[in-house]
Amino acid sequence: MLAKRIVPCLDIKNGRTVKGVNFVDLRDAGDPVELAKKYAATGADELVFLDISATEERRRTLVNLVRDVAAQVNIPFTVGGGISSVEDVDILLQNGADKVSINSSAVKRPQLVNELSQKFGSQCVVVAIDAKKIDGEWIVHLVGGKVPTELNLFDWAKEVEERGAGEILFTSMNNDGTKDGFANDALARLSEELNIPIIASGGAGNVQHFIDTFKDGKADAALAASVFHFQEIEIPDLKQELKKQGIPVRL
Amino acid sequence: MKIVIINYGAGNIQSIRFAIERLGYDAILSNDVEEIKSADKVIFPGVGEASSAMKMLKATGLDTVIPTLTQPVLGICLGMQLMCKYSEEGDTTGLGVFDVDVKRFENIVKVPQIGWNQISGLGSKIFNNVKEGAYMYLVHSYYAPLTKETIATTEYGIQYSTALQKANFYGVQFHPEKSSTDGAQILENFLNL
Numbered sequence: 001m002l003a004k005r006i007v008p009c010l011d012i013k014n015g016r017t018v019k020g021v022n023f024v025d026l027r028d029a030g031d032p033v034e035l036a037k038k039y040a041a042t043g044a045d046e047l048v049f050l051d052i053s054a055t056e057e058r059r060r061t062l063v064n065l066v067r068d069v070a071a072q073v074n075i076p077f078t079v080g081g082g083i084s085s086v087e088d089v090d091i092l093l094q095n096g097a098d099k100v101s102i103n104s105s106a107v108k109r110p111q112l113v114n115e116l117s118q119k120f121g122s123q124c125v126v127v128a129i130d131a132k133k134i135d136g137e138w139i140v141h142l143v144g145g146k147v148p149t150e151l152n153l154f155d156w157a158k159e160v161e162e163r164g165a166g167e168i169l170f171t172s173m174n175n176d177g178t179k180d181g182f183a184n185d186a187l188a189r190l191s192e193e194l195n196i197p198i199i200a201s202g203g204a205g206n207v208q209h210f211i212d213t214f215k216d217g218k219a220d221a222a223l224a225a226s227v228f229h230f231q232e233i234e235i236p237d238l239k240q241e242l243k244k245q246g247i248p249v250r251l
Numbered sequence: 252m253k254i255v256i257i258n259y260g261a262g263n264i265q266s267i268r269f270a271i272e273r274l275g276y277d278a279i280l281s282n283d284v285e286e287i288k289s290a291d292k293v294i295f296p297g298v299g300e301a302s303s304a305m306k307m308l309k310a311t312g313l314d315t316v317i318p319t320l321t322q323p324v325l326g327i328c329l330g331m332q333l334m335c336k337y338s339e340e341g342d343t344t345g346l347g348v349f350d351v352d353v354k355r356f357e358n359i360v361k362v363p364q365i366g367w368n369q370i371s372g373l374g375s376k377i378f379n380n381v382k383e384g385a386y387m388y389l390v391h392s393y394y395a396p397l398t399k400e401t402i403a404t405t406e407y408g409i410q411y412s413t414a415l416q417k418a419n420f421y422g423v424q425f426h427p428e429k430s431s432t433d434g435a436q437i438l439e440n441f442l443n444l
Contacts, residue, residue, distance in 0.1 A: 002407060003367045003386060040431065045367055071269045076388055076429045096265040098390075098429065121299045123363050123390040166363055166390075195358055197365050220366065250367040250386040 003250040004214050004242065005045035005221035006235055007199065008228040010035060012051045012081070015061040033068045039228070040075045043235045045250060047073070048101065048169075048223060051081030058082065063095050070096020078126055084108075086115050093120060101126040101169055104142045107149055107156075110163060117164025126199070127165040129157060131186070132173040138186055145173035153186065154193055161194050168194065169223065171201040179205025179227070184217035191218035199223050207233060207241045214247045254278040254442065255290035257317075257330075260307045264296050267327065270428035274439050282311045291322055292442055297329030301353075301393070302341025304329055318346050323444045324420050325377075331415065331422030332393060340393050349415045349422060351398040360408035363392040368405050370413050370425070375402040377414075377421060377440045385433045387413065387425030394424065 011018045016030045036047055049069070051062050066079055079092050080101030089100050106113050106127055116125045130145050131138045131153040138153035157168050170190060172183030182200045190198050197220035200213045204224035213219045227233045239249045254271060256264050258280040271278045271294075278294070279286065287293055295317060297304050308314045317324065317334070326334045335345045338353035345353070356362045367386040370378075387405075394411040397404065403414035405424070415422040421441065427434035 001369060002364060005366050067265070070266050071272070074270065074273070074429065074431050074435060076390075076426070093263055094265065096263065096269060098263065098266070118300075122392070123298070123365065167365060195361050196363070197361050220361065 001248045003045065003248045004219070005199075006043070006210070006238060006249070007046045007048055007221050007223040008039045008044050008235075009048040009050060009201070009223050009225045011225070012049050012053070012062070012065065014053045014055060014058075015065050018052070032065060033072055036069050036073045036077070039235070040073050043239055043251070044075065046075060046221070047077040049077060049079050050101075051079065053081075059088070059091075063091055066092055066097050067095045080126070080128060084112070086119055089116055089120060089124075093124060099124040099126050099167070101128045103128040103130065106160060107140065107142060107151065110159065113160050113163035113165055117166070122164050122166035122196075125165050126167045126169050127160040128169040128171065129153060130171045130173055133183075133186070141173055145176070154189060157190055157194055161196050165196060167197045167199060169199040169201055172203060175203030176201070178203055181205065181209040182213040182217055182219070182222065184213055187213060187217035187219050191220075197221065204233075207238055210238060211242060211245050211247065214242065215245070252276060252291045252442065253289065254292045254294065255287050256280050256294045256296060257287060257313065258282050259304070259311055259313060263298050266426075267294060267296055267428045270435065270438055271442070274435060274442065276442060282313065284312065284316050287313070287316065288320070292444070293320055293322060293324045295324060295326040295330035295334070297327065297333060299329060300341060301329060301332060301338040301343040301345075304333060305341075305343050305345070308333070314346060318348050321419060323441060325441050326420070326422040327428070328391065328424060328426060331424055332395065334415075334420060334422050335395055338393060348420045349395070349398070349400050349417055351395050351400065351412070351415070353393045353395050355393050356408060363390055364407050365390050367430075368407060368413075368425075370403040370405055372404045373402070375414070375416050375421070376444065377437055378403065379436075379440050381433050381436050387427070387430045387434060389413070389425045391424060395422075
């Protein structure tokens with residue numbers, strides 16, 4: 001049976017992990033490769049690296065990181081942040097990334113989704129969508145939720161699916177950072193309206209939140225950062241608990 | 252041991268090379284016919300779309316070479332699918348090593364299948380020390396149905412072949428290079444054939 005996936009997300013700046021990493025047993029928790037190896041060894045199913053650097057060397061630094069991760073880590077990983085062209089994706093995939101995640105660049109130029117899926121296959125194209133519920137409607141936002149667009153979450157998700165996205169990574173800006181649980185109503189609706197996997201993001205605070213997002217939110221994967229980085233939730237314990245609840249997981 | 256990964260422009264071959272290096276071996280990336288023929292083990296990777304991958308194979312003449320190889324050959328993901336007779340993806344005629352036609356998953360399940368799924372009915376030396384029901388990482392929209400050449404099955408809406416074998420030819424739908432320690436074990440078993 002296809003397992004539900006647990007996906008730690010690492011924010012990367014200039015080749016180093018930023019904010020919220022506090023692993024007591026790592027020599028260097030700022031080293032993304034060390035952290036990635038640790039997560040792979042403790043049962044993470046997949047990793048996401050989100051690059052937030054804004055320097056001129058960012059591409060070279062990111063490519064080196066991707067290469068190091070691919071060399072040392074034996075689970076799949078997705079790279080996102082600032083990707084806006086076929087060339088960007090080509091170099092990341094060539095260096096060992098399994099998937100790329102695009103967000104603002106897809107909103108600005110939706111045709112990018114078609115170009116990437118035609119050239120590299122849908123399976124490596126994750127479209128990340130940040131949305132905020134305003135007056136009862138889910139509105140797609142850019143720049144980490146700061147800038148609203150005209151797009152409705154469900155319409156936009158359907159559009160990128162038709163353009164060839166292989167997966168949707170949906171972050172609820174209402175839930176992100178709250179540690180109050182995932183946006184399960186919106187997630188469930190995405191899962192019902194689309195026929196590609198949905199990754200839940202934003203709001204993980206405890207084990208029950210993961211159970212809820214897989215059961216009520218019908219999510220295929222759940223992404224979280226701080227609860228893992230601060231070891232508030234240990235992945236082996238989380239997976240044992242999910243299994244007890246009848247949720248298929250890889251143990 | 253000389254290990255050659257066929258490099259014909261399709262997909263994430265660095266990851267396979269890295270996985271082989273983690274096992275303590277080196278691998279050569281090549282599309283040179285003589286280099287491939289002289290290898291002890293050949294890995295035939297592939298990610299992407301079937302008809303364009305097949306075009307790239309034809310452009311290098313490898314489509315006629317691969318089926319004649321006599322050493323152990325491992326097709327991974329699209330590599331395995333291209334070793335089949337035919338694929339619905341892009342209406343593609345394959346290499347015909349495996350006597351089976353590749354089909355698209357019906358929309359009763361989410362397509363592509365992305366993630367970790369279990370392999371069962373393990374019937375080959377390449378699964379030595381791998382438990383029934385082990386999880387492997389899969390990313391695909393097309394599948395090979397069950398056939399007499401099936402050596403592992405997976406359930407996703409239906410039961411299908413996640414691994415095939417005919418004589419010296421092996422094919423796996425999953426990505427052993429991305430499937431943690433069990434995946435590494437399967438790669439190592441293949442290299443030890």
